[in-house]
Amino acid sequence: MGFFGNLDSESYDRKYTDKQLVQRMLAYFKAYLSRLVFLVFLILLIGATGAAGPVLLGWGVDLVRDDPSTATVFRLFGVILTANIISWAANWLRRRITVRLVADVALRLRQEAFSAVMHHDLAFFDEQSSGKIQTRITSDTEEFGKVVVLVTDTFGQMVQALILVVILFTIDWKLTGVLLIFLPVVFYAATGFRNAARYVTRNGMRAMANVNASIKETVSGIAVAKNFRQEAEIYKVFETANTTSYTVNIRRGFVLSMVFPTLNALTGVATALLVYGGGLSAAAGAISSGAWYLFIQSMGRFFDPMINLSAFWTQIQGGLSAAERVFALIDATSTVTQNGDRRPAGLKGEIEFTNIKFQYSDRQQVLRDFNLHIRPGETVALVGHTGAGKSSIAKLLARFYEYQEGQIKIDGNDIRDLNLSAYRSQLGIVSQQPFLFAGTIAENICYACPGDSAKAMMEQIARQIGEGEWLDALPDGLDTMVGERGGWLSMGQRQLVSLMRVLVQQPAVFILDEATASVDPFTEFQIQQALKLILERTTSILIAHRLSTVKAADRIIVLENGSIIQEGSHDQLLAQGGHYATLYDTYFRHQSIDYRPEGV
């Protein structure tokens, strides 16, 4: 019905003018011009047959009274049946076309939005939560498409009402006036109810949210509550919220229950006046009984458009904001831009950072004047406090973010001159939260596998690590399902899978942002084995959190505030003292087997 829809339309900071928005929206519908034309035709037809109903009836009443022959009766029956069937068939077609139109426009917009999003750089994802992006791609596109339903429905009802008004007016303008007086009354009643409904519904939802929060807290914290036998106490909290929600929602129900009775009563009063006024005119012979009947029958066909019209503007606004949100998604500019399209073949992995300056958008400078040379095949570990710039270095090399000044070269090529996807396929990147897609372990390892040969390799490598013991721990080996985001696997297993991915990919450069979650010693041992295999074959940049990883590096780079303050091997640096020794005490010392906390 659309009466209670759109209660949550929110204001959105505008980037486009209404005119721009409408023009751009029209462009999407233009592709379906023939459908639109047909749709308009159908709407006119529906409007006409809708108006024809009462007119035919009124005409029929007079006709049958004057000439009550069987032929007349059957002719009347034939005409009305035909009009009804045409109306139904036209509605049928209209709905078929509308559903396609909405689905296709939403589909096109959705696919455009998604592919735009896939090509944005990571800075974009830092600013937009993935939940919001998802809403824009799934529901805002749909809402956009529905604008057409809204416009056509209202348009159709208007056409019908207009036709009737013209006819009624020619018959008896005074009676028509009586009818028209009621329209603004219905319009304002509907608007008033809509505002009241919005208010009580918002309160109702808030109260409901409290109840849900209370249940969520109970269900998540049930172990604690049971452990300490506090069930009765948390029940009290729930009970209060539940009762409050009931009271508030009853108030909502009270308001909503009044809407249709009030509108119906209004219609009833209007009908009574028409019966009375029309009856007097008919008795006086000013109009025919048929015309009188026509007035009574037309009554209901004016009120629905009024009710819809009272919602029209809010809903259109909703559609426009939805369109705006989707367009904003498509139009966001990517800061990472390539200057060239060279496809590097067989990189060795010599990396050179020269005078790099970098900051995330409008935040403070992360790297001021950063220089680092990494030899082919070298393993470099980056250590430092949070915010020292470790992951920024890795992310710049991966071209996830754009740096403002300086140059990064790989094997002598400026990384801005390379074809981005060819370049990235030479990088093996494992992020701190290893990400798996729903599917099997094999599918995840082979997420970017070029062909079947890689599959055989995968089996072989999987068996190599920890003598394949990690595979035996899984119910279906490589075909084990990992669940959404890999949630059915432990953190350690997810790390193993993402390392396995790199082993199959065989990149020239390996970038690891090491996970900080602790992993059981057995899995940890296997992770180290896999890591060792990768490090042997690649130039590696490791953002290290584990003692064993730091120890495995050829060179440790100690970072503070975006600058290198120490470098060397673990033993050299420990001997030197200074910042590395402090870092070691804070983050690494407790990972050694002989550690005991102070004072124990």
Add this chain to the structure above:
Amino acid sequence: MELSSAEFILAKQKIPNRTGPVRWILSHAGRYWYLFVMMTAGAFGNAALAAAVPVLSGMAFNLIQNKATQAFSLGWIAVLLIGSQILRGVVQFGRNFGAELIAQRIERDIREELYVSLIGKSMTFHNLQPVGDTMARATNDVREVNFMFSPGVNLVIGSANFLIMPLIFAPGYHPSLILVPALFIIFYFISLVQYLWELNPITTQVRSAFGVMSTRLSEALDGIETVKGLAQEISEINRFRENSNRFRAVLVKEGDVEARFVPMLLLAFAEAGGLLHALLLYQQNAIDIGAVVSYFGLIQMFAFPTFASLWAYSQVSLGLSGARRVLELINRENNLDQNSRGYAGAIKGEIEFRNVTFAYPNSSPTLVDVSFMVKPGQTVAIVGQTGAGKTTLVKLVNRTYDVQSGQVLVDGVDVRDWNLEKLRTGISMIEQDIFLFSRSVAENIAFGKPNADKAEIELAAQAAQATEFIDTFKDGYETVIGDRGVTLSGGQRQRVALARAFLTNPAILILDDSTSAIDSGTEDKIQRAIYSAARGRTTFLITHRISQIRWADVIVVLRKGRVAAVGNHTDLLASSEAYRRIFSE
């Protein structure tokens, strides 16, 4: 009898019939029978008064045609019309609000019933039941039951009365005029059943296609670093294109079924057919012109049930499936009993696992033939890969689960022979995901001892090394967790939980520490807190910290549910090859 085993029972709870969703809903609804009377009476009155419009209009027609024979003057007819329609508004409101009251009360009642049953259920239940699923049932499904009454049942009863009115009034004009209404009602139900039968499977397809599309979409967005890192943007775009195309296809299919809504066509035939019938009778002078008008108006009343049926019936069926899911959760077994007459001595802390085997329902055993012995006050480290059964093993001690065979003995008494309350009070369990309530820090610490005074709480916090961060909060111990963005890190949560344990002073402490972060800057403090918590009580540690393993009194190495090795560090270095490989640096 089933109830006596629940862990939480409300004193004056009325038990509804839980043998099936329909019976269950009816037994809830039965308590509000007077509201049903109000709703049904309102619906009948509403329909009858709606029928008054065509009846009175017909009279007006006759009055104009043939002035003498009518009982009322035109003015009286108008007054009656206005009066009846205002009265109709009142009774219709009664119908709507009656339905609304039933709906809201039933929602409140079943949510409460579900809630009470949830807190009464054993930990076994809660450990096996995903939070997301429980929440879905407690929120959406309960809501569906509400919607089932308002607007669902409300519209169904309302429609039924609108269907009946023409049947009642039409024969008054001429007995044969019952024909069209009767035929309409018969075909209406047949085509409605057919429509719903056709629509249901497609609706399911639409939901699942949308699910597939949005699940993969959210994965691609959350895993954007992986996608970009492996240069898979194009393959993700293609995959999304495929998924969204599939969604579009089923959506259109659904739209086509909805477009071809046959009851609407029936209405078109009923109107024309009814008119024909009435006019033929009029032509034979069997009825007057007023009767034609009234009768035709009565036929037009079928429009409401026709439109309402687009969603009234599916609303009821959605509500029933919601009720089924909620009831299923309520009816799921509570499989531990309190054993209040069991052994109730003070726990000393000796624990023995004797040939313990355990399997989760419908799966292969998680623990097989586990045996080991712990003396009071010892610290036990449980080590093994994920899935080796570590967490399950400790959960047998406080009877979160019960063994299938073998025995777990505390102080030489089988845990199943202990008074459950006594046993649990003596055991403190700190799980992987430490849950804190959205209350003050002090209340969270004192959760197990609500009457603890301020000094006690602070002492416990001190022992747990938690004062260091609590003091940095502006409101100190009164800081409400979760308020204004106050969140605690994993290490901080752990220390609050340890403070809880210090306060209740249990003889046995179980600490599942397997998700801690490796690079925590406050590691020293956390470990110091754990060491002092372990002092003087039997402690089970599930830990990945190799130093904690190394210093434990007993190390139990689990491998695929079996004990691979038991002993202290020195023993194991000598006896276990696997252990040596990892722990000798």
